[in-house]
Amino acid sequence: MKLRFVEEKFFNLLMVVSTVLIVASLVAILVTVFIKGLPALRLSMITQVPKGGFYLGKEGGILNAILGSLYLAGGATVLAIFISLPIVIYFNVYAPERSVFVNLCRFSLDVLWGVPSIVFGAFGFTIMLFFGLRASLLGGIIAVALLILPVMSRAMDEVVKMVPRGLLEASYSLGATKLETSVKVVVRQALPGILTAVLVAFGRGIGDAASVIFTAGFTDSIPISLMRPAATLPLAIFFQLGTPFPEVQERAYASALVLTFMILVISIAARLLTKSFTKHVIK
Amino acid sequence: MGYDEQAQRNDNAKTGTSAMHLIRGLQDKLARISMLALACFAGLLVLLMALGLYLRSWPILESMPLMELLLSSSWHPLKGEFGLLPFLAGTVWVTGVSIVIAVPFSLLCAMYLAEYAPTRIREWVKPLVDLLAGIPSVVYGICGILIIVPLIKDYFAPLFGSFSTGYSVLAGGVVLAVMVFPIIIHVSLEVFASVPYEVREASLALGATRWQTTKKVVMRRAMPGILAAAVLGLSRAFGETMAVLMVAGNVARVPKSLLDPAYPLPALIANNYGEMMSVPLYDSALMLASLVLLLVVLFFNVLSRLILIRIERGIQ
Numbered sequence: 001m002k003l004r005f006v007e008e009k010f011f012n013l014l015m016v017v018s019t020v021l022i023v024a025s026l027v028a029i030l031v032t033v034f035i036k037g038l039p040a041l042r043l044s045m046i047t048q049v050p051k052g053g054f055y056l057g058k059e060g061g062i063l064n065a066i067l068g069s070l071y072l073a074g075g076a077t078v079l080a081i082f083i084s085l086p087i088v089i090y091f092n093v094y095a096p097e098r099s100v101f102v103n104l105c106r107f108s109l110d111v112l113w114g115v116p117s118i119v120f121g122a123f124g125f126t127i128m129l130f131f132g133l134r135a136s137l138l139g140g141i142i143a144v145a146l147l148i149l150p151v152m153s154r155a156m157d158e159v160v161k162m163v164p165r166g167l168l169e170a171s172y173s174l175g176a177t178k179l180e181t182s183v184k185v186v187v188r189q190a191l192p193g194i195l196t197a198v199l200v201a202f203g204r205g206i207g208d209a210a211s212v213i214f215t216a217g218f219t220d221s222i223p224i225s226l227m228r229p230a231a232t233l234p235l236a237i238f239f240q241l242g243t244p245f246p247e248v249q250e251r252a253y254a255s256a257l258v259l260t261f262m263i264l265v266i267s268i269a270a271r272l273l274t275k276s277f278t279k280h281v282i283k
Numbered sequence: 284m285g286y287d288e289q290a291q292r293n294d295n296a297k298t299g300t301s302a303m304h305l306i307r308g309l310q311d312k313l314a315r316i317s318m319l320a321l322a323c324f325a326g327l328l329v330l331l332m333a334l335g336l337y338l339r340s341w342p343i344l345e346s347m348p349l350m351e352l353l354l355s356s357s358w359h360p361l362k363g364e365f366g367l368l369p370f371l372a373g374t375v376w377v378t379g380v381s382i383v384i385a386v387p388f389s390l391l392c393a394m395y396l397a398e399y400a401p402t403r404i405r406e407w408v409k410p411l412v413d414l415l416a417g418i419p420s421v422v423y424g425i426c427g428i429l430i431i432v433p434l435i436k437d438y439f440a441p442l443f444g445s446f447s448t449g450y451s452v453l454a455g456g457v458v459l460a461v462m463v464f465p466i467i468i469h470v471s472l473e474v475f476a477s478v479p480y481e482v483r484e485a486s487l488a489l490g491a492t493r494w495q496t497t498k499k500v501v502m503r504r505a506m507p508g509i510l511a512a513a514v515l516g517l518s519r520a521f522g523e524t525m526a527v528l529m530v531a532g533n534v535a536r537v538p539k540s541l542l543d544p545a546y547p548l549p550a551l552i553a554n555n556y557g558e559m560m561s562v563p564l565y566d567s568a569l570m571l572a573s574l575v576l577l578l579v580v581l582f583f584n585v586l587s588r589l590i591l592i593r594i595e596r597g598i599q
Contacts, residue, residue: 008494015395018388022468023408025461026415029426036429087325090318105326107588112329114515114584115577116522118549119332122573125556126335149325177311200417207419210524210549214556234421238525241425256425260418267417271410 030260037257040250046258050220055243062255064222065236069259071223072137072216072230073205076144077152080201083145084153085194089182092160093168106157113150118210120147125214137223137230140216144205152201159193160186192273199270203263209234233259333577340571343564352571358535365568367575372537373452373545377527380456380541381520385463386513392464393471398483398497409472416465424529427458432530440542447542450532455545458526463516470515470591474508475501477594508594511587518583522576524549548572 048061087105095102124143133139163186171181187194209232217229218239233255240252343352343365355366396405436449478501486496502509532544533554552569559566 004492004495008492011391011494011498012399015391015399018391019395019400019408021388022392022415022464023411025464026411026418028430029415029418029422029461032426032429033422036425083321083325086314086318087322090315090322094315094318101326102322105322107592108326108329110588111581111584112325114518114522114580115329115332116519116524116549116580118522118524118552119336119573119577119580122552122570123332123335126339126570129339130335146328149328153325177307179311179314180307182314203417207417207421209419209421210553213553234419234525237421237425238529241428241529253425256422260422263417263419264414267414 033253033256033260036250036253037260038254040254041257042254045251045254049222054220055240055248056245062231062233062236062251062258064220065231065233065255066258067222068137068216068219068230069206069233072140072144072212072232073202075137075141076148076205077198077202079141079145080148080152081198083149084156084197085187087153088156088160089186091157092163093178093182093186106154109150109154113154116210117147117208118213120144121211121214124211128215134227135215135217135229136227137216138226140212140230140232141226143211143215144208147208147211148201148205151204152197155197155200156190156194159190159197162193163189196270196273199266199273203266203270206266207234207259207263209238233262329581333574333581336570336574336577340567340574343567343571346564352568353575356537360562360565360568363564365564365571367548367568367572369535369537370546370548370551370572371575373531374521374547374549376452376538376545377455377459377531377547378517378520380452381459381463382513382517384456384460385467385516385520388460389464389467389516390471390509393468393475394497396468397472397475398493398501412465412468415461416469420462420523420525421529423458423462424526427454427526427530431457435542443542445540445542448532448544450530450544451542452531452538452545453541455527455531455547456541458530459520459523462523462526463520466519467512467516470512471505471509474505474512474591474594477508477597478504507590511590511594514583514587518580518587521583522549522580524553528553548576552576 042061044059045061046066047063048059049064050062051058051060054060091102091105120143124139124146127142128134128139167185167189168181171185172178176184212232213235216232218231218235219229220231223230237252237255237259240248240255243249347365352365353367353371355364356368357364357366358369396408400408431454432449434449435451435454436447439453440447440449482500482504483496486500487493491499527547528550531547531550533546533550534544535546535551536543538545552572555565555569559569
C-alpha cells in the first residue's frame, strides 16, 4: 500500500527533473553563446565586410553574411508565400470538403516537413545542374523556399482552417466569387496567424545552413545580383570556427550571438503578432 | 423613339454587367486552376525530389551493385571506391544514442506538462520548448563544441580509463538529443491531450494514484502516439547535418564504441560539396547518399504520420 505512494513521489520527481533539465539545456545554450560571444563582439563586425586575411585574424566583419542571410531568407520567404498561400486557399476554400486529394497533399507536406535540410540542398543542387545555374543567391533562395514551404503552408493551413464557415457563406450570398471571398475575407480574417507562419518560416530559413551549402556558395562581398554567390550567417560561423586561429574562432562565437539574437527577435515577434494584429478579425 | 433609346440603354447596362460577370468568373477560374496546379506541385514535391536524386545517382548505380555500395567500408573516391557503410554505421550509432537519451527525458517532461504541471508552469515551459526548436543547428554545434566535447574529453573518457578527443559518437548523440527534445515533447503533448479526460477521472475515482493512472491508463491509450513521436524524433536526428558535422569527429571508419569518432551520412554530404565535381562518380555517390537519407526518413515519417492520423480520426 505504501509502495505506490513512494512510486508516485519517485516518478513525480523524475518528471520535474527531466523538465528542469530540458529548460536548463535551453538556458545553457543561450548563456554559452552570450558569454562566449559578447567579449568578441565589435561594432566593426556587423558594419564591415571581411577584409584581406579576415580568416587569419585580420580586420573585417560579417556584414556580407548578415545581409546575405537576410536577402536569402527574405527572398525564400516571399517565394514560399506565393506558393503556400494559394495552396492553403485551395485546400480550405476551393476544394470540396473531405477531398481525398487535399488530404493526400496535406500528408505529403507533413512528410516533407521531416525531410532533412541537406536533402533539400542536394535536390536544389540537382535543379541547378538541370537549369545550368551555378552556386548563387537564386539557387539558395529556391532551395530554402522549398525547405520552408511545408513549415509555412501547414502553419497557414491550421489558421485558415479556423476561419468560421459562416463567414464564407455570408460572403458568397452577397455574390462574391470564391477568389474575392478568399482575398477579402479569409486572408484578412486569418492575417495574424498567416503573418506568424511567415515569421516562423523566415526564422527557419535564416538559421539553416545545410541547404545552402551546395546552392548559395560563399563570398566575401555583399550580394548584388541573384546570379552571384551569397554568404550566409550559419556558414560564416562554420567557416570561422573551422580555422585554427583563436581570434577567428572567437569571432565565430560573436557571429553565433548575432544569429541567436536575430532568431530570438523573430520568435518573440511571431509570438507578439499572434496577440496583436487582430484589427480585422471578426470574433 | 424614346422607347428604343431606353431599350438600347438597358441593353448596354446588361452587357456591361455580364462582361463584369464574365471577367470575375474568369478570374475565379484562373485562380482555381493555378491554385490546383500549385497544390499538385506541393503534393508531388517529395516524389519529385526522390526522382531527381535517383536520376543524379544513376551513374554510380549503373557501374556498381547497390549492395556493394551500401555494405563496403572502403571509401576512397580517388580510387573509385565508394563504400557507404562507415557513414551509415556512424549515422545509426549517433541516432541511436540520441534517441536513447531523448525519449525518456522528453516523455517524462511531456507527462509532467500534460498530467501534473499547474497551468502557469505549462504556459511558461511550452514557449521555451518551442524556442529550443527554433535555435539554428550551427548554434547547437557551437554549444556542443564548447560544453559537451570538453566534458567528454576531460571527465567522461578518463572515467572509463580511455582516451578520447571528445569529438565522438557520444557528443553527437547528446547534441542531437537536445535538438530532438522539442519534437518529441510537442507531439507527445498532442497525443496526451487526445486521451479523453473521463478515462483519467474513472481511474482516479477507483483509488488509483496519479502515477498509476498515467502509467496504466493514459500511457496505454497514448502508446501508438508516443511511438510516432519517438519515430519523428528519430528521423529528425537521422538527417540533422551541421551540428553533427561539428561534433562527431568525422573519421570514415565504422565506430566501435561511444567514444569513437563517427562520420554520419549527412556530414559526408555537407563536407565534400567542394571537391565532388572534380572526381568522377563522386557527385553521383553523394547524391546516392542523399537519396538513401531521403528514403529512410520518408519511411519513418510516413509510418509515424499514419499512426498520428489514426489517432486524430479516433477523436473525431
